[in-house]
Amino acid sequence: MEHVKLLIVGAGAAGLSAAVSAWDAGCRDIRIADRASAPGGVLPQCIHRGFGLSTFGEELSGPSYAERLLAALSSTGVHLSLDTEVLSVSHDKTALLSRRGCVSRVRFERLILASGCREKTIGSLPVFGTRPAGIFTAGQAQETINLRHQDLGREVLILGSGDLGMIMARRFSLEGKHVIAVLEQAAHYGGMARNYHRCMEMYQIPLRCRMTVRKIHGQGRISGVTAVHLDSGEQEYIACDTLVTALGLIPERALVQGLEASPWLSLAGNCCRVYDIVDSAASQAQRIGHEAGTSLL
Ligand SMILES: Cc1cc2nc3c(=O)[nH]c(=O)nc-3n(C[C@H](O)[C@H](O)[C@H](O)COP(=O)(O)OP(=O)(O)OC[C@H]3O[C@@H](n4cnc5c(N)ncnc54)[C@H](O)[C@@H]3O)c2cc1C
Incomplete structure (x- = not known):
């Protein structure tokens, strides 16, 4: 079975931000899994401007904001697995992943759920x-x-x-x-x-x-x-x-239902609570990533 220190579910603004912070904190074994074919979560579809004013001091479109996060990620050794859905997470710290019809089990030490939210x-x-x-x-x-x-x-x-x-x-x-x-x-x-x-x-x-x-x-x-x-x-x-x-939007946490109190689990971004502003989701995720990265040293 594959083993990873930190598994992050979701490569949206929260998952990417958490991964970079965990890397900067010193953790060197990080994998992000996202079921989509491209990273960024909802950002690529938000082509309007209005993102990043407090982080970058300018109003970016969603895709431009995602590009900045991906540029930061590219300077790390974080492994990004796209087209990869996390089907389930178990209390024994394993996750079941599905990629293009192949199912595999991954053992992790910590998990950050950054699965965003769903619409009513x-x-x-x-x-x-x-x-x-x-x-x-x-x-x-x-x-x-x-x-x-x-x-x-x-x-x-x-x-x-x-x-x-x-x-x-x-x-x-x-x-x-x-x-x-x-x-x-x-x-x-x-x-x-x-x-x-x-x-x-x-x-x-x-x-x-x-x-x-x-x-x-x-x-x-x-x-x-x-x-x-x-x-x-x-x-x-x-x-x-x-x-x-x-x-309205509902935080998407079905994957960790019943596991919420687990000490190895953290929630980042919109799956924790719905953030109107991406900067707020990203900065909360950075704190979570830093804490997870530090705890794994
Ligand atoms: C339409 C819209 C407009 C917005 N406009 C603005 C704006 O103008 N300015 C601003 O600052 N903010 C705006 N926001 C808010 C901001 O975009 C969000 O708060 C932020 O992008 C959320 O990031 P996230 O990573 O938490 O979630 P998401 O971007 O939703 O990412 C979640 C990721 O998790 C993946 N995932 C979920 N479950 C699984 C699973 N089981 N296995 C694998 N992958 C999984 C998904 O595929 C997705 O890529 C807007 C949001 C929306 C929806």
Whole structure:
């Protein structure tokens, strides 16, 4: 069985930052495993600027931020295994890895989970009706448009005004689509003021607060939704061919369920808690990496 001192699950901003810090602390046997074919986690699909202001003193795009982390990693001897999914982690400090159909077991001394977070889906809301094509989470839509260059629809309704919802509203607008509105159940937009200004106001995209979706209409493809005004209870039909949900993120920790108290385990980045700003995720991960690296000397 292969043995590694420090195994890191996830090569996003957190996993890469933790690895460089652990290396700088003196640990010389580090492996990062990521199921994706390219490193960076969500960063490569975030082609907008807004990353790295506090770390680098300039606003970078997601891919540029990832490049800086990868440049730092390249000056270390950290082993990066892409296309490698960690299927399970056991209390006896072994992990089951799958790479292109081959399964192997790795023994480790410490493990840093840097697996990011997952999006809440429409299934998390009490929404009636069918589930036709044309309903996407904001992250799925972002990846499909920015990395796969595929067209998703023309008449777009967005549910949720967190940063991701507002960023995707602007993205669809830039793609020449009609963004009907961003619906928000709260009385105020959910994301940062700078994103409201840059993504909504500057593109004249309407924000409709105290509203949510109650029913989905359409056979084959979505044709509209019944929205409800939460204060009056009044219902309104909104025609659309695309519904994008930006309902929030949940830290992804399924891999270590039941192992949370293990002294050899640390959580870094968005799987620990959801960070709005990549710099915060990266600096928390650096602390975790330093601590893990030092403990392994
Ligand atoms: C759409 C969007 C826009 C954002 N915009 C900004 C912005 O403008 N400015 C800013 O500062 N911050 C922004 N952020 C926040 C910032 O990007 C994140 O906080 C940060 O990148 C999270 O890094 P992470 O490494 O924790 O997670 P991720 O980037 O999600 O990385 C997790 C990695 O773990 C891998 N993984 C998960 N499970 C496994 C497994 N079992 N086996 C192997 N690999 C696994 C995944 O493939 C992934 O590569 C944005 C975030 C999003 C989602």
